[in-house]
Amino acid sequence: MSVRIKAVVDKFVKELTEALQADIQDRIMKEREMQSYIEEREREVAEREAAWKAELSRREAEIARQEARLKMERENLEKEKSVLMGTASNQDNQDGALEITVSDTFAALFSFQVGSPWKLRTW
Template sequence: MSLRVKAVVEKFVKELKEALDADIRDRMMKEREMQSYLQEREREVAEREAAWKAELSRREAELARQEAKLKMEKENLDKEKSVLMGTASSQDYLDGALEITVNGEKYRCLRFSKAKK
């Protein structure tokens, strides 16, 4: 009978070792799959982050170009205003003349008339 018990115990131990080995293999495979999944997700996130940073950089460069263009247009407009519009002072003169400054040169107008249509 002891041989029979010994055989049952050995069979049980063998089946238990096989089950443990199978469980260990399954866990290792799941661990590898999880690592592979995590690496793929990290790569995807890194790619999206790089694309986002590139887009941000492109937009910042475009914004800087537009700001420079607007600044230059404003300066040109200010120059045109000073040339075309001039500045007029009030009629403080005894003769009622209006003094106009255009591009740094002063002009005096003694008489005004309406433009013909």
């Protein structure tokens, strides 16, 4: 009977060893699949992150260009406003003339005398 028990135990050990080997192989395969999946997901995330950063950089550059353009437009507007509005100054002249300075490049002198029409002189 001991031979029979030994055969049963040997068969059980063999089947258990095969089952353990199969389980180990299954776990190794699952681990490889999981690692492969993780690596693929990491690549996808890295690609999306790179695309997002490139888009962000493009938008930041566009904003910088627009800000520069707006700054130039504001400066041009201020210059134009300065030319158009100028600085008006009243000066009490003995002959009753009113001098209006529009800009550094243009000045007009309106003079009048009682009983005569306005005269415009430019220089």
